[in-house]
Amino acid sequence: MRGRHGMDPLSNFIFVIVFIILIVSMFVPIPYLYIAGLVLLFISYFRVFSRNSYKRNAENEVFMRIIRKPRVWFNTQRRDANIRKTHHLYKCPNCRQKIKVPKGKGRIMVRCPKCQTEFQKVS
Numbered sequence: 001m002r003g004r005h006g007m008d009p010l011s012n013f014i015f016v017i018v019f020i021i022l023i024v025s026m027f028v029p030i031p032y033l034y035i036a037g038l039v040l041l042f043i044s045y046f047r048v049f050s051r052n053s054y055k056r057n058a059e060n061e062v063f064m065r066i067i068r069k070p071r072v073w074f075n076t077q078r079r080d081a082n083i084r085k086t087h088h089l090y091k092c093p094n095c096r097q098k099i100k101v102p103k104g105k106g107r108i109m110v111r112c113p114k115c116q117t118e119f120q121k122v123s
């Protein structure tokens with residue numbers, strides 16, 4: 001692997017797509033799907049063994065820019081789902097700031113730490 005580009009997030013992503021395509025093409029007879037999967041497989045191997053790391057990094061950079069927003073959104077959803085196990089998540093009616101309140105405290109007044117707006121909630 002010396003002098004080769006190696007794996008990067010874009011190659012990983014392409015490998016996952018290839019895997020999905022090859023599995024789907026085993027069960028669903030979509031014409032050329034299998035061939036598309038093989039072409040993508042070839043592209044990902046080409047990227048991994050490429051000696052032109054500069055170009056591969058530029059491609060990966062574009063890929064990372066494209067998936068940045070969905071990734072942030074997904075991570076936020078996952079984090080919020082974890083928080084919801086023990087807390088309620090409310091949004092401030094004034095500034096939309098998310099506020100974490102422990103569950104099981106009954107009727108409470110919540111003060112927004114950002115804009116100091118108070119509102120009543122049941123936790």
Ligand SMILES: [Zn+2]
Pocket residue numbers: 092093094095096097112113114115116117
């Ligand atoms: Zn607020």
